[in-house]
Amino acid sequence: MINNHLTRSILAVLCTLILPNLANAQSQQPKTKGNPFAAAPQMSPAQQENFPLQLLDELAAIKTAALGDDYAYHQLAHLTENIGPRPTGSLQAKAAVDYVAAELRKIGLDVQLEEVKVPHWVRGAETAELVEYPGQAEGTSQKIVLTALGGSTATPAEGLIADVVAVNNFDELKALGRDQVAGKIVLFNELFDKQKSAAGLAFMAYGESVPYRGSGPKTAADLGAVAALVRSVGDADFRLPHTGWSSPAGIPAGAVTAEDAQLIADLSAQGRVRMHLTLTPQKLPDVTSYNVIGDLKGSEHPEQVVVVSGHLDSWDLGTGAIDDGAGVVVAMQAAEVLQKLHLRPKRTLRVIAWMDEETGGSGNQAYTKDHSSEFSNHVAAIESDAGAAHPLGFDLKMTATAAGLLQPVVGVLESFGATVLQAIPYSPGADISAMSEAGVPALGLLQDGRTYFHYHHTAADTLDKVVPGELRENAAAMAVMGYALASMKSPLPR
Ligand SMILES: [Zn+2]
Secondary structure, eight states: OOOOHHHHHGGGGGGBBBBBHHHHHHHTOBBBBSSTBBBBBOHHHHHHHHSSSSHHHHHHHHHHHHHOOOHHHHHHHIIIIIIIIOTTTTHHHHHHHHHHHHHHHHHHHHEEEEEEEEEEEOOOOEEEEEEEEETTTTTOEEEEEEOBBBTTOOOOOTTTTEEEEEEHHHHHHHHHHHHHHTSSSSEOOOOHHHHHHHHHOHHHHHHHHHHHHHHHHHHHHHTOSSEEEEEEEOOOOOOOOOOOBBOOOOSSSEOHHHHHHHHHHHHHHHHHEEEEEEOOOOEEEEEEEEEEEEEOOSSSEEEEEEEEEEEOOOOSSSSSSSIIIIHHHHHHHHHHHHHHHTTSSSSEEEEESSSEEEEEEHHHHHHHHHHGGGGGGGEEEEESOSSSSSSSEEEEOOOHHHHHHTHHHHHGGGGGGGOOOESSOOSSSSTHHHHHHHTOOOEEEEEEEETHHHHTTTTTGGHHHHHHHHHHHHHHHHHHHHHHHHHHOOOOOO
C-alpha cells in the first residue's frame, strides 16, 4: 500500500478511538467468567434484527470452514513462487490476472476482466560506490547498497560522479539552498521510528518517513540536485533497500539501505564525500492490464454489492507475498468457502483483485470511472492491504451507527481475537478510497503490523514470511465479515 499510509500517519493518533458507543454498551453488560473484562454477547434490538440466529450460525460455520482451509495459502504460493513478482505492466502481472480469473471461474464465480492502462517501468542496473571520503585507504572505494525508486529516471550508462550532501530532513535541505545543492547527489537520512513500529504503530512510523521517498527527489531536483537518495523506509536491519513509488522528479532517485545511509551521513560530517552512482531503469509505454472482478450473485438483491479485495500488483524486488498477494487470496477464499458450504449471500459478494495499487492507483480510478453510478448500491467494501499477520479486527470508515451494528460479527471471530472495531477518519484501503469518499461503508483488515516493515517493498517480501495459520485467520475474518455485510437484514446505514 502507498498513499493511504500518508493519511494514516497524520491521523493515526486518532486511531486509538475504539468506537466509544461500543465501549459503553459493553461496560453495561454482565461479565463473563474467566476474563473479568470480557463482555457477554448481548445484542441490541437493531443488531438482533440484522443478525438472526440462523445468520449467526452460518457465520460460525463459515469461520470454522475457513480456519480449516488452506485454499488461500495454496493460491498465494502459486502467485508468489510460480508466477513471482507482479509489477504493473509486467508479464507476471498479466499471468496473475489470467490465473486469478481462471481460479475464480473454477469456484463458480461470474468473472469479468475490466481494462486498466498501467505504467510500465522496469528496473535496470543499480550500483553505487563512494569514490572519495575522509580517511579513504589509497586505491579503494566503498560499495553502497541501494535500489532505484519506482519511476526513477536513469543516469548515463556509465553512471555519474558527484559530491553527496546528506540532510536529515526537508528543512535542512532548504536551509542549504540551491548554492550548496546544485550539481550534487542529495541524501535524505530520515530515520524510521523503530520504537513506534515495535509498539504497534508501524503505519504511523511509515507515514512519518515515507514523504521523503514520495517527494524528496522532486524537492532535491527543484534545487538543482543531479540525483536523490533516501534512507530506506522500514525497520529491518539486514542491509535491505526498500523501493516504492516516488513522485516523478526528472532525476535518478534511489533508496540506500539504512546502514549505508548512516555510513554516508557519518563520513560526510567529516568532509567531502563523492559517489559514483549508476541507475539505468526505463519507462516503457503504458500497458493494458485488468482488474479481476468475480461475482457470487446475491439471492435476493443481486444489484447490491459487497466488495472483498486486495491488490494483485506488487513491487519487483520480492514476490509480493505480504504486499499484497495475501489480500487477494483471502478475498478469493472468502468466496471459495461460501461455495464449499453452498451458502448464497442475499447480496452479491464481489471479489476484486485490483491492478496497480503501487504505481498510481489506475485500477481504482478505472473502477470508479466504470462503476461510480452504482456506488449507491455498493453496500460495503473491504480491502486487506496491511500484510498477512494475525488479524486483530477491522479498521472502519463509516458512521458510528453502522459500526455499532457490526459487533455481533466480530463476536463470531472472538475465538482467535479478531474483535477490534476501530473507527478511522480516512479510507482503510487505497483501492477502496473512491468508494469510501462516495459514502460506501469501508473496512480494512487490521493485522498485527509489528513485522510488516521488516519486509514491505524489499526483496524479503516472500512466501516464507506468511504463517499459514495466520493467513487462515485473515481469510476467516474476510469471509465472515463479507458474508455478514451481504446477508444482514438491511444494508449498513450511511
Ligand atoms: Zn499494498
